[in-house]
Amino acid sequence: MTDDLTHVDDEGDAQMVDVGEKDDSQRRAVARGEIRLTESTLRAVEDDAVEKGDVLTTARIGAIQAVKHTWETIPMCHQIPVTDVAVDFDLLEDGLACRVAVETVGKTGCEMEALEGVTTGLNVVWDMVKAAEKDEDGEYPTTAIEGVEVVEKSVDR
Template sequence: MSDGSDLTHVTDDGDAQMVDVGKKPDSARRAVARGRIDLQPSTIEAIEADAVGKGDVLAVARVGAIQAVKHTWETIPMCHQIPITNVETDFSVDEDGIDLAVAVETTGKTGCEMEAIEGVTTGLGVVWDMVKAAEKNEQGEYPDTRIGGIEVVSKEKRDL
């Protein structure tokens, strides 16, 4: 764990700043993040049967994840706008939830971990939005629905 002496997102006066990556060489980078949404078995059955009223849940979630990756720099204040060269989404559906892994690739001066995390969180949020009518109980709450386990599972950096 860092003692804070190497923090680069703050000035000497403690003001937030974007890290200057201008002098860093370009490199090939890849990051993979994953997370999970827990759902009721009946909701999973509806997703698998393509019987959710809003449409194909995983197709829409895939588009949402990709869009989030491309717009991370607009929602995470200190992220650089980076050239995304590839995005892969992998959904795994089981009887009580959906796992999503998002892999992001770029060639540039900074990594793409935040982009992968944003892809996962938005992709899973889209799933929730698409199925919320099925997940609500009589009081309009979501006792069985949760998003969690979001983590970066790998990152790579290769010289060009």
């Protein structure tokens, strides 16, 4: 049973996968996710009128930092040499989409880094706009982070 689980040893204990024998290769992963926001909050983000500051620049920096530190927050994730990170935000009718592309040259992929970048980028957006999203009852009726997924993964050997 544990033969199929690469993060579990023969005794059933958690272990980090040994990638030491693998050849280095160019790797790329892209992840995407969305945050639902009210129209007024979206306009404030677009107009750079959010009280806490420039939402998209701050979220972009947060996403990049998260990519670079993924190995510190995801158990048994290898520290990889990130060679490039691109973070893009798109205004949607009912929110924002975040797309993070990560590249590396190494022995293991970078999809966890891309996912970590997207989730952190969207969390930073939420942190910066949550006061504007609150309704008169103190609730957040429309705000949700959703659809986080890896949309591309490649290895050039």
